[in-house]
Amino acid sequence: MSVNSSSIPPNGSTPNLTDCANAKDYVTDFGYFFVRWAHLITGSVILLLLLNISVFIAKKPNLPLHGNLKLLLLNVLFLYSIFALSYLITSVRYLFIFATFSDPCQCLTPIWLAFLLRMPAYVYLVASPLFHFGIMVERVRATIFVGKYEREGIKCGIGITIFMWLLAVLFSTYIVITAFADTVTFSKPLVYLSMTTSFNAQVFINIHYFFLFLVICVALADYLLIKLNKLAIQRAKNKVMPYNLSRSYQAKENIVTIRLLFPLDFSYTLFFTIFIISSAFVRFYKDEMSLLVYNRAYEGIQLILSMHAIISLSTYLYFLKRSRGQSAEELTVAQRTREHFRVLQSQWKFEEAQPKNEEAFIRGIIAARRRDERGKMNEK
Template identity: 30%
Template sequence: MTSINSTSNINLNSLAIDLELSLLSPAYAIIIRINLLILLIILILIFELIRQYLKTRIIIHGNLMLILLFYKDPKELLTPLWLVCFLLGPFYIQILCYPSLHFCIMLERLRATLFLEKYENEGKKLAVFMNILCWVISIGYSIYIILMAFADPTMAIQGAIFLSTKSTANLTIYISILTTLMVILTALSDWKITKLNKKIKQRSRKIFFGYNLSKNFQLNENILVMRLILPMDIAYATIYLIYNALVVLIRIYKDKISPTNYVFYYSTLDTLLYLYTTVTIIVYIKLIKFIRNNQNITIERMTKSEEQTNMHFKELQKIWG
């Protein structure tokens, strides 16, 4: 028993010192600062997105939080397993839920294209069901990863820095491959849906009789929505393909690199997703501003038209006494 405890302490000390050297290295410091800066920009953009949507100004406090490494012993840098679950659990939800929601949005756009005349009267049951299903499966996947981490006797309770274990290594690789195929299929399907909507639009222009206002409105909405969705999904599929290919490569060689280098490489790859999220929020903010400007222009034109109509009727009343 004494030899086992001493071996455990030696491994823990080695991991703590390795983690300390990694955190103090210039490369890791640069990556962490870049990620913190991008996440701060994302947070600010989310507030701006909400402000644009609600048309009300959100007052943001001027104080900034400063994150420092303050410790007396390298062991203090190690994280309890329960805290790692709290910090990394949402990541496993996001890694499966986000691509799944993209796929479900594509299915909804496909339904809107195939059922143009009926889609306006269709309920939201299918969309709600797909949304709930994505969240339930993703949360279940995250819970499974956490439970397997606690069940693995090799996981150091006071020295965990990630949740993946030998028993879940293959599963995480399969999930990465599955989600990569999912986002590629989503992008290709969006491209086909866009072409299909354009063909329907061209076909409808040749038909002079049987004009359907509801069908035409839904068709124009589909074309407008796909102009936004298609470029974003192509960009997401490209970035996600690069990200997951490198993630799978890191996981395959996980046993040949140190735990701290494993975390460092993962943090570096996460920068790609953070950058995509930043660009996505900026695009949504631009879209909201574009829609609002068009609405203001339409309201101004309607107001001028109404004023001209009132003036015209007043002149007619003067003429006819």
């Protein structure tokens, strides 16, 4: 078949007939057809879940989570979105080409478009475990400074966000540089959507193992944090340390938060382990496979991460719906009590009260409320 020059993507050197034939196989392969439809379906589900979560947050912005944690979780949700869009748009493009192409060279991909379609997935691969680690660091800090963390702002979350995105950008830059170092492949339109070259293949394998170690550490740290926060609450109840309302509230918030995050981190560790082992196996035997089989296998393995994203987002949505019963403007126990204390001060003109008595007064109000609630339950 002759090459129609008008159908060649205008990028770099003119591809040869072999490139066009391989690109046609890349588009028409039956196994790839299944993988692309799977990415199309899972990507659509991820985006629908993200849309539901966004609508819920817009209706109820006052979630019962610390600002630092909310900021980091928003970054995780953004990573889910770019990962889903990367594979969804890629799948739609190739399914469209499959239905409309008339010349094999139309199946080739310009270099600029290849980077645009594939780089978000690489960013997700790097940034996702980093942000899971960042969330763990934020919870460790909340545990260490449990007595005052409730009153702190989101500087910690902003700092972690900037640092993690800086690492992701640096690694993305490395991918681009090492890709263009392969002057044979990246001097003309691409047959396959892959940034892996002989210059970065081993680094990809090594960084997979590093992130595997990282997510295992995150899961273990979450488990230890639950134990530490339970211990802090128990010590306060047993009068081992002076009772502090803010400390007690923050410790309980830590436990609730980590109980939400621990199953997600554990499942992330499980899915990521399967993904790492599978992708490392495929990369290890890359030289014994055709490029078509290698790329199809690797993109099929990416569906493991898509399934984890669906599970995580479904869990987030369940958590949000579960908190719907609480009033949107509901304050924490400490905040409600302090507000009540200020109202009483205004009514009784008790403005000269000493700050050291406030905690005792607050505890008295809480105890009274609990007695009232028990009385109402007994009446029922």
